[in-house]
Amino acid sequence: MEETQRYESFQDGMKACVPTMLGYLGIGFAAGVVEKGVGLSLLEILLLSLLVYAGSGQFIICGLLAIHAPISTIILTVFLVNSRHFLMSLSVTNYFKPYSILNNIGIGTLLTDESYGVLTTALQEKRPLTTHWMHGLNIAAYLTWVLANITGGLLGQFIPDPNRFGLDFALTAMFLGLCLFQVELPLKKxxxxxxxxxxxxxxxxxxxxxxxxxxxxxxxxxxxxxxxxxxxxxxx
Known part of the structure; x- marks a missing residue:
């Protein structure tokens, strides 16, 4: 009974998100530093993290802005990079099919590589998940990402070269960690x-x-x- 309760409530989802939140603090901070470095204002950084909400996508946008790429190129490139989210959402759509369309839209909108990794690991372990748990997981990650971006934008002027601290590798390192967690159980079974x-x-x-x-x-x-x-x- 204890295991079931741990995967039911909104608060349980937030607890499951703690490792992701810790990773997002570093990655989001690095993104904010880079965004500030290419000339974006704090309002623009806020809107970018709220509306795009994609680490790789935001870094790519900054790189393309730095070389003055046309808006059509930026849109197409970010779309291609993040088109994997279609596949991620489709792979779990059957599990959330009994729930309302609004619940499914909310889950799909905020689903990221990291929250998808936590979700699929729980599904592989046959955890009885709920939409409340999933919303807690997604929203905690989302708010942490936005906060980290803004913090990076505020302090970015004091860190001219984030690569010196390894912040540019944070996204790759986090993805590798999630990948290892996902394949560990299937390799055993x-x-x-x-x-x-x-x-x-x-x-x-x-x-x-x-x-x-x-x-x-x-x-x-x-x-x-x-x-x-x-x-x-x-x-x-």
């Missing part, structure tokens, strides 16, 4: 299937990155991995 999926994703990435952009290669590799996982699921 379904070693053969998990290895097949990982191998198919890696091989697809290597091949497609020779001929296409990294964003397209990631999307294709994800689709191939999903296909392999679906085909091999019944064989385990």
């Amino acid at each position: 379904r070693t053969t299937q998990t290895l097949q999926v990982l191998m198919s994703v890696c091989i697809t990435l290597i091949i497609f990155m020779r001929f296409t952009s990294a964003e397209i290669a990631v999307i294709v590799a994800t689709l191939i991995g999903c296909l392999v996982g679906t085909v091999t699921h019944d064989d385990q």
Whole structure:
């Protein structure tokens, strides 16, 4: 009964988000520093973190603004980079199908790589989750990200080179940590299937990155991995 209660309430979702929040403090701060460095005002940093809410997307926007790229290029690039969110949302849509459309819109709107990692890990462990728990997870991460961006913007003028402190690697490090947490349990339970999926994703990435952009290669590799996982699921 204790395990069930831990995954039911809004507060439980916020507790599950604590590791993500700690990571967002560093990543969001770095994003705010970079955003301030390319000339964005605090209001613009606030709106960027509220409306875009994507670490990779915001860093890319700053890079493109720095080279005075046209708005069409910025929009298309950010769309391609973040199009993986379609796949992430689709992979959990059946679980939240019984809930209202408003609940599903709220979950999908604030779903990130990190909250998706926490969610899928809980699902793999057969946790009885609720939308209240998911909203707590998503909203806690969202507010932390916005706060960290603003803080970085306020203090950015005192940190001219965030790379010296390793802040530029924070997003990559956090993603790798979440990836390890996600594959640990499947490797213990379904070693053969998990290895097949990982191998198919890696091989697809290597091949497609020779001929296409990294964003397209990631999307294709994800689709191939999903296909392999679906085909091999019944064989385990």
